Amino acid sequence: MKTLPEFPNLFILDHPLIQHKLSHMRDKGRSTNGFRTLLREISLLMGYEITRDLPMTSERIETPLEPMDAPVLMGKKVALVAILRAGLGMTEGLIELIPSARQGHIGLYRDHDTKMPVEYLVKLPEPQGRIFIAVDPMLATGNSAVHAIDVLNRHGVPDELIRFMALVAVPEGVRTLHAKHPGVRIYTAALDRCLDGNAYILPGLGDAGDRMFGTK
Ligand SMILES: O=P(O)(O)OC[C@H]1O[C@H](OP(=O)(O)OP(=O)(O)O)[C@H](O)[C@@H]1O
Ligand SMILES: O=c1cc[nH]c(=O)[nH]1
């Protein structure tokens, strides 16, 4: 896991398996099925890293030899929030790791002309001290991420309990999200170069939602 002095609260998950799979995803010849499968696999690997410090408790159990106080995860303490559509591909992987997590959805699409997010759905579990992991593969301008975190704040979840998991980010998006929500930890597999004239990430991987669902 890499950090950069100019981006506080950004964690780049540079594990070789994650990087290898991401390169396959970027390839424009990758099929819809291949893209979706890789996104699920990478999310699982990223999930392993971002859950490193989840709250633990202990449970009295008996091994075949003697009783012990064994470490276990505190039950029902995580909520996964997919930013639709493409975030769904990431929660698929994460829910395999944390099957007891509650799941929420925030539906957003970027307006073609303004590049600003348009909200069409919000359905969230109760906060109750849970850690919220919001997921969206692309952190481009950062406007969608800021909107999603605003929604979570209004729902009663403070920045300190929110982690944002992207697949590919650019400096501009990271700066925008940090400026509005400095307490939110951002995890990404790659920090790419910049945005193009249409606010697409370069080199990026194209439109994540379209590639995942085979739409155009
Ligand atoms: O950082 P931003 O500039 O806001 O861009 C990122 C957003 O754009 C994509 O969604 P899109 O609007 O394409 O919706 P989709 O997932 O339904 O395709 C992506 O999944 C993010 O939500
Ligand atoms: O490169 C980008 C930018 C925004 N949304 C995407 O899906 N891809």
Ligand SMILES: [Mg+2]
């Ligand atoms: Mg899209």
